[in-house]
Amino acid sequence: MKNLITIGIPSKGRLKEASVDYLSKNNLKLSSNGAERNYFADVKDFPYIRIIYLHAKEIIQRLSDGTLDIGISGLDLLNESPININKKVEIKKKLDFGAANLVVAIPDDWIDVQTVADLEEVSFDFRDKKNIRLRVATKYPNLTNNFLVSKGVTQYQLVPSLGATETYPFIGSSEIIVDITSTGKTLKDNNLRVLKDGLILQSRACLMVAKNSIDKKILKDLPVSFF
Numbered sequence: 001m002k003n004l005i006t007i008g009i010p011s012k013g014r015l016k017e018a019s020v021d022y023l024s025k026n027n028l029k030l031s032s033n034g035a036e037r038n039y040f041a042d043v044k045d046f047p048y049i050r051i052i053y054l055h056a057k058e059i060i061q062r063l064s065d066g067t068l069d070i071g072i073s074g075l076d077l078l079n080e081s082p083i084n085i086n087k088k089v090e091i092k093k094k095l096d097f098g099a100a101n102l103v104v105a106i107p108d109d110w111i112d113v114q115t116v117a118d119l120e121e122v123s124f125d126f127r128d129k130k131n132i133r134l135r136v137a138t139k140y141p142n143l144t145n146n147f148l149v150s151k152g153v154t155q156y157q158l159v160p161s162l163g164a165t166e167t168y169p170f171i172g173s174s175e176i177i178v179d180i181t182s183t184g185k186t187l188k189d190n191n192l193r194v195l196k197d198g199l200i201l202q203s204r205a206c207l208m209v210a211k212n213s214i215d216k217k218i219l220k221d222l223p224v225s226f227f
Helices: 013-025 056-064 075-080 116-130 141-150 165-170 185-189 217-221
Strands: 005-010 040-043 049-054 070-074 089-094 100-107 134-138 156-160 176-181 192-203 205-210
Touching: 005 013, 005 056, 013 070, 013 205, 049 056, 056 070, 056 075, 056 089, 056 205, 070 075, 075 089, 075 141, 075 192, 075 205, 100 116, 100 141, 100 165, 116 134, 116 192, 134 141, 134 165, 141 156, 141 176, 141 192, 165 176, 165 185, 176 185, 176 192, 185 192
Parallel strands: 005 049, 005 070, 134 156, 134 176
Antiparallel strands: 040 049, 070 205, 089 205, 100 176, 100 192
């Protein structure tokens, strides 16, 4: 709508809490009817703003199709998005929360594998000696492919992960993983370690704007500090 600003924020977890806090610090105080499953909120003193709670990945999609004007989501999710979606979204500000790294992690007992170059050798061993490709479990196929190919690793196959990616090497679903981690504790707890040069992306929460909405005059009525 011409005279309405729609802002998407994550619907759960620490990202939701941090996003609400960011809005509040910029004089955008949320109010809702208190219902447990309410997906919308208004903003005190800003009747032309509507907050929509969405999955962080969906926020990227809704920005690209113009359903949202503004959104808070992760840099990892934006970069993983197909180019036709990515090019319709602009990052206005990198925020001071949601920091996490997308990394290549391998089992601790692969003692001879320390770098991506070592991983390339292992992948050829799998192909030549076992006649199979090294399996990489991940929720980030685009970023994983781009990284591995850029490093010269080609003898692998991706295994889509639907959750708990850290378990995949130990239930026989993959040999290694590419996953997002904020502290590394979950990897360590599951006897995995990051390759020395296995950092793919340093991610964080970002304030994003739909490119089709950038010229909306009503955006200029938002608090200056917001952007």
